[in-house]
Amino acid sequence: MVNPVLLIAVPLGLAFALPLFGLISKRIVKYIPVVAFIFNFALALRLIPDVLKQAIVVEIGGFPPPFGINLVAGPVGVLFSALIALAGLLVAVYALAYITEGPKEKYHMLYLLLLAGATGVVLTGDIFNLFVFFEILCISSYALVAYIGDRAGIESAIKYLIQGAVGSSFLLIGIGLLYGLFGTLNMADLAQQIESASSISVFVPMVLIITGLGVEAAIFPLNAWLPDAHSSAPSSISAILSGIAIEVGLYAVVRVLFTIFGATNMFMFFAFLGVLTLLIGEMCAFAQNNIKRMLAYSSIGQMGLIVFAMAIATSYALTGGLFQLVSHTLGKGLLFLTAGYMIYRSGSMEISAFEGMGKRMPLTSLAFTIGAFSLVGLPPFVGFPSKFLIVRAALAKEEILFTVLIGLVLLGTVIEGAYFFRVVQVLYFKKANGNSERKDAPVAGLIPMVVFVAFILVMGIYPQLVIEVLNSAASELLHRMEYIRSVLG
C-alpha cells in the first residue's frame, strides 16, 4: 500500500531540490510543479478506494499517537488532497506560459511549498503540526501576493501579512492553552478529553483557534485582507488563493469545530455568520467594476454559503457543503485563469475593457461564461447539484429559521447571478471599440481551462461520480467518535 505521507514529502522534497535543478537548466524549473502534482493527483486517486473502506492512520517515526505525530488520511483528507493536487496541476500548467517575468525560480518554489503546506494541513492529525503547515501555507501566500512587486501588490501583501500574523498568534495561543489543559496535541486525544474540562477553559481556546483560522478562511469580519490580496496577486496565484487557500482555512475551522470541540451549540451562530458573510460578499461583488476584485468578493460570498451549509450539520448539508467547496474550487479557479488572459489582452482590470471579448478571445470567453454559470448554480454545471443539495438540506431541517436563512441565501444567489450576467453581457453583447483582432490565450493557458470546463460539466451531469466520496467525508466529520477510535484504537 502506498503511504499518504508521500503526498506531503514529495512536493516538499522537490521544492528543496528545485534550485539544484535550476543549476542544471533554467528551463526545466517550471515543469517541476507539474510533475509534483501529477504524482500527487495520481496518488490521491489511488488512495480513494482504500480510505472509503477505512481511514489510513500514518504514524510518523513509528511512535504511536498521542506520543508521535500522525496523519489521518480519511475521506476528508484524501478528498482535499486530490482537489489541491488537481487545482495545483492545472494552475502549474497555466503558469508555464503565464509567468514570464520576475524571479521565476522563487515563484515555482513558493508555489510548491504553498500547496505542500495546504496538503499537510488537511492530512495531519496533530494540532500543532496543523499550525506548522498552516504557517507554510500562509507565509508563501504573503510572498506570492507581492510577486509582481508593484505598489498595490506590496501594500496588500503587508496588509495580508499583518492580519495573517495576528490570526496565527491567536491560533498559537489557543493551541498553547489546550496543551496546558490536556497535556497533548493529538487531535483525537484532545477530542476524547475535551468534555472532561470546565466549559470556560475550553471555550476561550476554541474562540482563539477559530478566530485565528477564520482569518485565512475569510469568514466575516476577519476578511478585510482578501479583496486586495486576491486582486493584486498574479492571476494564477489568485486562482490558488481563492480556490485552495481559503478552502483549506475553512477545512481547518470545520475540523476543529466538529472533531476536536464537537461544538454543536455553536452551529446556530455559524449559520448566521455564514449568511451574513454571503450577503456582504455578494453585495460588495455587485458593486465592483474591477474584475478581480469582483471575483475576490464573490469568493467571500461562496465561503459564507459553505459555512452556512456546514452549520446545518446534517449529513445532507455537509455533503452539500463539501460539494459546494469542490465546485467553488473548479469554478473560481477557471474564472481567475480566464480573467488572467483577458486582463493581459485588454491591459485593464476594468470590466468595461472586456467589451467584445467574445469575438476577440472566443474560447477564453466561453470558459469564463461556463465558470460564471457554474458558480451561480445553473444546470448542467457542477454548481447546480451542489447548491441544490444545500437548499434541500436546509428545507429538510423543517425549521422556520433555516427556511428564512435559505431564502436569504437564494437572494445572495440572485445578486451573484446579476453581476456575473453583467460581465457575460459585456463579453458578448457589447461591440469592441478599436482593436478587435482575434487571438486566444496560448495553448498552455487553454489546456487547464478546457480541463476545468470538462470537470465542471462531467461532475454537473454525473454528480454520482463524486457523491460517494463526499458522503463518507461528511460522515467522517459528523462522527467524531469514529475518528477518535480510528486514531487511538
Add this chain to the structure above:
Amino acid sequence: MRAIISLFLISVLAWGIATALNEIPFGAAKTKVGEYYIGRGKEQTGASNIVTSVVVNYRGFDTLGEVTVLFVAAIGLGAVLATRRKKEKRDVEPASLVLYTGCRLLFPLILLFGAYIFIHGHLTPGGGFQGGAVVASAFVLVYLGCRGRRISETASKTVESLGGLVFIVVGLVGLAVGGGYFLSNYLPKGELNSLFSAGIIPIIYIAIGFKVGSELAGVIDHLVEESE
C-alpha cells in the same frame, strides 16, 4: 472612537485569556506525553538530550515543517526584494583596521563554535537551529568588518537545498527500511552519550545546521544588498 473599540477588544481578549489561564494547571504535574518522553526517550531514540529526542525524533515532522517555514520566509524575502533591485551603488566606507582584523580572527572560531553546537545537538543543549544561527552570525560579522565581501549566492542556495533534501531523503529511507515509517530512527543507536549515537538524529541536525546557517546568511545578504 477607534481607540475605544480597540481598547475594549483588547480587554475582552485579556480577560478571556486570564480566566482560562486561571483554570489551566500550567507546570503543575507532568503530562502523560511528557512523562513518556522522559521515561523512554533515551532508550527509544538513543539521544541523551531529551529536548532533541522530542524535537528531531518524536516530533520530527514538526521540525521538518519548521525548517520549511524558515525556508519559505527566506525565499519569500528574496522574491520580494528581487523585484525592487536596480539602485545605484553608494560608496561604502571601509571598516577600521581593528574591526577588520578582529573579524578575520573571529570568523573561523565562530564557524567552529556553530558547528560544535549542531554536531553535538543530541548530547548537549542546542542543535541545528541554534548552531545554524551562530554560523550565520559569523557572516554578519564579515558583512560588518570586511565590507564588499559577499557570500556566493549559488553556494548558499546549493547548501540550503542539500540540507533540506538530506532531511527528506533520510525520512523517506525510513519508509523503505525503518518498518515503513517516515522519519523512523532506523540507524544503530550506539552508546548513550557518545558522539556516534542516536541514529538519524545527528545526521538530521547537521543537515539543519547547514541549512539554517546558509539560509540566514542568505537573508542577511539580501538585506545588505537592499540597504546599499
